[in-house]
Amino acid sequence: MKQLLIALSAVVATTLTFGKNIDRIDPPFWWANMPVSELQIQLYAEDIGSYRAEIDAPGVSIARQIAVDSPNYLFLYLELSPETQPGTLAINLSNGDESFTLDYELKQREATEGRNQGFDSSDLIYLMMPDRFANGNVDNDNIEGLTEKVDRSDPTKRQGGDIQGISDHLGYIDDLGMTAIWFTPMFENNSPPEYGGYHGYAASNMYKVDARIGTNEAYKQLVSDVHDRGMKVIMDMIHNHIGLDHWWMADLPTKDWVHDVEEFGYTNFKGTIHGDPHASEYDKNRLVKGWFVPYMPDLNQHNELLADYLIQNSIWWIEFSGIDGIRMDTYLYPYKDYMARWVREVLAAYPSFNIVGEVWVETVAHESYWQDNAVKTDDGYDSELPSVTDFPLSFAIRDGLKEEFGWTTGLSRVYYTFAQDRLYTDPNNNVIFIDNHDMSRAFEHLGKDENLFKIAYSILLTARGIPQVYYGTELMMEHENRGGDDEAWRQTMPGGWPDDERSVFTKKGRTDKENEILAYMKKLNHWRGENKALHDGELLQFMPDENTFVYFRILEDQAVMIAINGRDEEAQLPVDRFAEVLDNYSSAEIAPDGKSIDLSDTIRIPAKTALLVELSN
Template identity: 80%
Template structure:
C-alpha cells in the first residue's frame, strides 16, 4: 500500500513539473532510408511530452519544425532526411530544462521494389472480400485480451472470426477462379464495443495496426508477398474521412479541431452530388463534409495541417511496408476535396506505378466523372488527381435495367445511356466496374434469383470498359440469408471457411451441383477475359438497343469482341448487315468463352434472356 501511494505521488509530481518519460507511442513506428519523400512527421505521445524540445545531430537529417499542441501529451516533429542518409538508428534528444532523454528511431533499409506497388488496370479482375466473413484459419485469435469483442457466430451482426490465415489457406481457390487482384475491406484495428460491432473494419481505432483478431502487421505483409508470388495483386482499403469512436486519439485529442464538432454539424446528409453541384448551398456542403458518418465514426478535419500530414504519411508507410499495389479510398467524396486531391497527388508522385480508386457513390455519370483526374467539362477549377472511380452509375444501370421492361429509357437502354455518357470521364477504362459489393444487395438476389439475368449481368461486367470487380460468393451465385440487418444479409460467411461448417464451397464435393455449374461458367469467363487484349484496351462501340436487344463491340486493331444481349423472353434475330462496319473488318469468329468456330451469316439468332459473345479476328 505504501509503495503504491509513493508511485502515485511521484506520478503526480512529474505531471505538475512537466517532466515526461519516454513516449508511449511514436507514429509511424519506424521509417526507411532513401524514401521517395524526404519529409517525415513524427507524432510523439506521452505524458507532458509537449513541454519538451527535440534536437538531432546527424549529417543529412534536419529538424525543420516541432509543434506542441492543445494537449500537452503530444509533440510533432518534422524531419528532412537527405537521400544520402543510410539505414541507421536515429538518436533524437528531447530536453525540458535539466530533464532529457533520447529516442532511438529506426530508419530501415528499403526492400527491392521489383514486384511491389504495381498498380492495377483494366487487364485485372478484382476479387473483393470482407476478411471477417471469408474464412477462419486461426481459432486462437478469435478472442484477444484487450480487444472488446470476440467471435459470436450466433449473431451475424457480430464478428465471425475470418482472418488472414483463412485467406492464405484459400489463395489456390482465388487464383483458380481467374482473379488477378484481391481487394480486402479494411484490416485496421477496430476495437469497438460489442454493441457496435466493428467486424467491417471501417471504424479504425489504430491506423498503424492490423486488428489482432485478423492477424498482425507481419502476417498482412506476408499475405501480400504470397499473393504476389502467384502473380496477383493486393488493393488495400483505407478511410480518411473518419475513425472509430474508440480510437486512442478520442480520449486525448491532439487539438480541439482534430475532429469536427458533431454538436455543430450533426451527421452527414450522404448527398455526394453536392461538391459537383454549382448551385449547392453552404449549409448542405458543411453537412456533407463536416457531419459525422454515423454516431460511432467521428469525422476527421483534414484542414488541420498536422492531421493531413499524418494521414498522407500513414498511407505512404503502408505502401512501403506491405508492398500493396493499390488503394481503394473509402468515402472519397466526404472529406475536404482539396485534401483528397493533395493526398492522391502525393501518393502517386511517390509511387508512380501505383493506382488508387476512390469510392464515389453517386447516381449520375456527371457527378461520378467530376471526381476523376482532370475531367472534361468541369469549370470550377477542381481537379482530384484521382485515376479511378467506382462506377456506380453503370452498376445501377445493369442491376436495375435488367429488372425492367424494355423502353427508350428503361431496361437495357439504361446500360446504353450509361456508356453514351462516357465522354464525361477522363478515361472510363480506368473506372472500377461492378454488379454488387459489400454495401449492396447481392446481384443474384437483386435480379429475382433469375440465373439467366445473372449471367447477362456478369457478361456485361466482364466485357464493358473498365476494371471489373467481383464480390466474394458471386462465383457461387449467392443470394441472401434471412437474418441480421441488411448489411449482414449480403455479408455471409463462406461455407467451409470454418472448421465446424457442414460443407465447404472451396471443394467440388462440398458445392451443390448448381454451384459447381455456375463456378465452372464463371471460371471459363474469367480466364477467357484474361487473354483478351480487346477487353483490356479496346475502344467501345455500341448500337442503340432495339426491341430488348443490345449490341456493342470492344475493338483493338486485329481483334474485337462482339456482345449481343437479348433481354426478352423470346428468340431474337439480328440482321448482320446492321453491324457491317465492324463485322466486315474480321474474317474469323469463335464463340466465347468456349472457342467453338462460328460462321456469321445474314442473321444472328439470340436465345431468350441471354448474352451471346463472339471473339473476332482478322
C-alpha cells in the same frame, strides 16, 4: 510529400533514458532513401509537449517541432537527405529540467521489383471482407483488450475470419482467374460490442492490423504470397473518419482534430453536392463536416498536422507491405482539396501505383466530376484521382435487367451510361461491378433469375473498365435473412470455419448448381484474362432495339461482339446492321468455348442470353 509527419504515437510503449515512457509513436519506424524527404514524429506521452528535440546525425535535420493544444503530444518534422543511412536515429529531447534520448529506427528499403505495381483494365479484382471469408486461426478469435468477441450466432457480430484463412485459400482465388484481391480494411477496430466493427471501417489504430485478424507482419507476408501467385493486392483505406474508440478520442491533439458533431450533426450523404454549381454552404458543410454515423468521428483534414499524418500513413503502408493499389473509402466526404493533395503526393512517391476512390453517386456527370482532368463545373477543382467506382454503370446493369424495356429503361440504361463516357477522362480506368459489400447481391437483386445473372456477369467482364467481383458471386450466392441489411449480403463462406458442414472451396462441398455456375464464371474469367480487346479495346455500341443490345470491343485485328437479348423469346438480329465492324473480320467463334458461328445472315440469340463472339482474321 512536402511534409511527412513522423507521428510519434505507435502501439508500443517505449522506455527511454531516465525512465521516460513514450506511450505511442506513429509511425513506429521509417526508411532511409524514401521517395519523400520529410517525416513527422508524433510523440504521445505525459507532458511531452514541453520537450524540444535535437538531432546530430548525417543527413538529418529538424525542420519544425510543434506542441499542440494537448500537452501530451509533440510533432517533429524531420528532413531526411539522400545521404541519410539506415540505422538507429538518436533523438535527444529536453524540457530544461529533464532530458532523454529516443532511438528511432530508419530501415533499409526493400527491393522494389514486383511491389507497388498498380492495377488496370487487364485485371479482375476479387473483393472480400476478411472477417467473413475464412477463419484459419481460431486462437486469435478473441483477444484481451479488444472488446468485441466472436459470436457466430449473430451475423451482426465478428465471425472470426482472418489472414490465415485468406492464405489458406489463395489457390481458390487464383484458380478462379482473379488477378487482384481487394480486402476491406484490416485496421484495428476496437469498437464496442453493440456497434460491431467487423467490417474494418471504424479504425482505432491506423498503424496496426486488428489482432483478431492477424499481425502487421502476417499482412505483409500475405501480400508477398499473393504476389508470388502473380496477383496483386488493393488495400482499403479511410480518411473521412475514424472509430469512436480510436485512442486519439480520449485526448485529441488539437481542438479541431475532428469536426464537432454538436455543431454539424451527421452527414447528409448527398455526394452530388460537390459538383452542384447551385449548392448551399449549409449542405456542403453537412456533407463534409457531419459525422458518418455516431460511432465514426469525422476527421478535419484541413488541420495540417492531421493531413500530413494521414498522407504519411498511406505511404508507410505502401512501403511496408508492398501493396499495389488503394481503394479509398467515402472519397467524396472529406475536403476535396485534401483528397486531391493526398492522391497527388501518393502517386508522386509511387508512380506505378493506382488509386480508386469510392464515389457513390447516381449519375455519370457527378461520378466523372471526381476523375482527374474530367469535365468539371467552373469551381477550379482538379481531383487528380485516376479511378472511380462506377456506380452509374452498376445501377444501369442491375436495374436495367430486371425492369420492362422502354425508351430509357431496360438495356437502354446500359446504352445511355456508355453514351456518356465522354465525361470521363479515362472510363477504362473505372472500377466496375454488379455488387459489393454495401449492396444487395446481384443474383438476389435480379430476382434469382440465373439467365439475367449471367447477362449481368457477361456485361461486367466485357464492358470498358476494371471489373470487380464480390466474394461469393462465383457461387451465385443468395441473401442470408439474418441480422440487418448489410449482414444479408456479408455471409461467411461455407467451409471457411472448422465446424462448417460443407466447404465451397472444394468441388465435393459445393452443390451441383454452385459447381455449374463456378465453372461457367471461371471459364469467362480466364478467357477475359487472355483477351486484350477486352482490356484495351475501343467500345463501339449500337442503339438497343426492343430490349436487344449489341456492342463491340475492338483492338486492331481482334474484336469481341457482345449481343444481348433481354427478351423472354429468341431474338433474330440482321447481320447487315453491324457490317461496319463485322466486314473487317473473317472468323467468328462463340466465347469462351471457341465454337464457330455463322454471321453471314442473321444472328440468333436465345431468350435472356448474352452471346459473346470473338472476331479475328
